Amino acid sequence: MSYVVKLDQFEGPLDLLLHLISKAKVKIEDVSITEITEQYLEMLHLMEKFDIEIASEFLVMAATLLHIKSCILVPRVKPELEEDDEADPKQELITRLLEYKKYKEAASRLKEREAYFSGMYYKLPEEIVTKDTEDVLTLDTSIALLQDALCKLLQTRPGSRVRTPLIHEIKRDPITVNEKVNYLKDYFTRNSRISFFGIFEDIHDREEIIVTFLALLELLSNNFIEVKQDIPFGDIVMKRRVSNG
Amino acid sequence: MDEREVMGVIESILFVAGDPISAKEIGQILEMDVRNVRKLMKKMIDCFHFERRGLQIVMANDTYQLATRPEYSNYIEKYIGQDRAQSLSQASLETLAIVAYRQPVTKADVESVRGVKCDYIINMLVNRGLIQEVARMNTPGRPILYGTTDLFLRSFGLTSLNELPPLEAE
Numbered sequence: 001m002s003y004v005v006k007l008d009q010f011e012g013p014l015d016l017l018l019h020l021i022s023k024a025k026v027k028i029e030d031v032s033i034t035e036i037t038e039q040y041l042e043m044l045h046l047m048e049k050f051d052i053e054i055a056s057e058f059l060v061m062a063a064t065l066l067h068i069k070s071c072i073l074v075p076r077v078k079p080e081l082e083e084d085d086e087a088d089p090k091q092e093l094i095t096r097l098l099e100y101k102k103y104k105e106a107a108s109r110l111k112e113r114e115a116y117f118s119g120m121y122y123k124l125p126e127e128i129v130t131k132d133t134e135d136v137l138t139l140d141t142s143i144a145l146l147q148d149a150l151c152k153l154l155q156t157r158p159g160s161r162v163r164t165p166l167i168h169e170i171k172r173d174p175i176t177v178n179e180k181v182n183y184l185k186d187y188f189t190r191n192s193r194i195s196f197f198g199i200f201e202d203i204h205d206r207e208e209i210i211v212t213f214l215a216l217l218e219l220l221s222n223n224f225i226e227v228k229q230d231i232p233f234g235d236i237v238m239k240r241r242v243s244n245g
Numbered sequence: 246m247d248e249r250e251v252m253g254v255i256e257s258i259l260f261v262a263g264d265p266i267s268a269k270e271i272g273q274i275l276e277m278d279v280r281n282v283r284k285l286m287k288k289m290i291d292c293f294h295f296e297r298r299g300l301q302i303v304m305a306n307d308t309y310q311l312a313t314r315p316e317y318s319n320y321i322e323k324y325i326g327q328d329r330a331q332s333l334s335q336a337s338l339e340t341l342a343i344v345a346y347r348q349p350v351t352k353a354d355v356e357s358v359r360g361v362k363c364d365y366i367i368n369m370l371v372n373r374g375l376i377q378e379v380a381r382m383n384t385p386g387r388p389i390l391y392g393t394t395d396l397f398l399r400s401f402g403l404t405s406l407n408e409l410p411p412l413e414a415e
Contacts, residue, residue, distance in 0.1 A: 011336050012361035057361050100358055102412050106346060107338035109410050110401055114332055117402040119318025120303065123311060125263035 013061030014100040016043060021097070028097050033072060033090055037065040068093065175208060180215035188225055188240040196227070196236035251275060252289050256311075265308035265395065283307075305398035306405055315402075340366045341375060345397065346412055349379050349390035367391065375400065 010016040020039045021031050041062060047054055068089045188194065199216075203209050216238070219225045226241045246254070255271055272282045286309055290302045303312045313321060322328060333341065340363055343355045355363050370376045371391075379392035393406070403409065 011339060012359055014360040055361065061360065096358075096360070100360065103339055103342045103346070103358060106342040106410070106412055107335065110342055110345075111332070111335075111338050113401040113403075114338075116315055117400060118329055118332060119315035119321075120301075120312040120399075121318075121321055122313075123260070123263045126261045128261075 012055075013058045014097060015104070016040065016058070017061070017097060018101055018104065028094055028101070031094070033065065033068050037062075037069050040065055064089070064093065174205075175211050177211055177214045177218065180211050181218050184212075184215050184219060185224065188219070188238070192239055194238045196238060198235075199238075248285070251277075252285065252292075255285070255289065259302065259309060259311045263311075265303075265305065265310035265399075267308045269307075271309070303399055304404045305395045308395060310399070312399075337366050337370060341370060341393075341397070344370070344376050344391050345393050345406070345409060348392040348406075350392075351382055351388040351390055353388065355391075 010019065017036065017040065020036055020043070021028055024031070024035070024039075026032075044054060044058060044062060071089060199212065200209060203212060216225075220227065223241055225238050227236050227238045229236045254275065258271065258274065259266065268279050268282045268286065271277070271286075272279045275282070286302065286304065290304060293301045297314070299314060299317060300311050301314050303310045318329070339359060340355055343358050344350055347354060352363060352367055355367065367376070371378075374394055375397045376391045377394050378389045380390045381387040382390055398404065398406070
């Protein structure tokens with residue numbers, strides 16, 4: 001025949017101690033450390049037996065209890081020194097227990113209040129559509145106006161085509177990275193400081209932008225140029241690295 | 246506008262707001278002195294209670310919000326067809342109690358009273374909006390000082406921290 005032992009879930013070593021003290025029916029102040037230590041350790045063994053993971057805090061408390069117990073058992077060698085050194089560990093523990101008990105009781109009063117007041121239901125704020133939240137569209141908008149806007153937008157990007165042709169022609173790269181590298185080398189030799197943004201200013205072809213960028217990376221990795229950026233997102237100033245010989 | 250109409254205006258504003266609004270805000274809308282607003286709100290709260298209305302005005306820290314009356318919650322839950330959301334665990338309530346009575350308080354303080362680590366629970370209480378960072382302590386590491394929120398007051402039926410039931414010693 002098997003039976004199930006239900007162990008209360010303890011919220012920590014102080015909680016467990018309070019439980020043991022209340023079971024012994026003594027006041028916290030009058031607790032016998034020797035007895036309570038034994039019961040506490042027994043409880044830990046029981047927890048171990050039932051495969052309950054024992055948190056390190058429980059072990060720390062066990063050590064504290066044993067320390068207090070040993071202090072009681074062993075006569076003090078230098079009593080006057082001891083007093084200055086540290087407070088009575090037993091008294092300290094009792095103070096902690098009393099303090100913890102206060103909040104534990106406060107918690108149960110809060111629990112009652114919560115149970116009652118969680119029965120209040122609130123309402124979400126009204127969702128109100130105001131002029132500010134409405135999409136900014138004037139009433140005299142027409143399809144023609146939208147088309148106009150689109151055309152203007154497309155025209156601002158020279159070279160971009162309104163219609164994408166269905167058949168793509170595969171072209172040779174108009175400029176190769178190598179060509180660009182050579183061009184830039186020459187350019188950097190003639191100009192001392194070059195702005196990163198400036199170099200792309202006159203390039204509108206997407207492929208050329210990419211090639212130029214790759215060429216710059218190439219020059220950078222070859223230590224041909226050095227770059228400097230003073231502020232985040234600011235312009236990058238590039239110049240030719242002065243070779244040491 | 247006579248007083249009844251002013252109260253009607255406030256009631257309708259509270260309805261639209263949904264969220265709590267402060268006495269100051271109400272005063273600005275109605276061009277009234279804040280002290281008079283508070284007096285009027287007290288009257289409204291009493292009136293709602295006296296008439297056992299389905300709605301009540303919940304006051305917390307000088308803010309006001311409409312809510313249903315907890316006495317009628319059984320019927321609301323019957324309508325929803327569901328029980329209330331799970332309440333706070335014993336560990337969370339203990340932690341909340343320590344923060345409420347000792348605030349502003351650091352996590353280390355809470356842990357020393359409870360004798361266990363409280364990281365998870367404190368984060369959970371912050372996420373639920375019951376406690377919040379109120380300041381930083383001026384010691385090495387500048388630890389966070391926690392305090393309770395207005396939501397805490399409302400959740401536990403308190404209008405201010407002074408209404409916390411006294412901590413009893415032994």
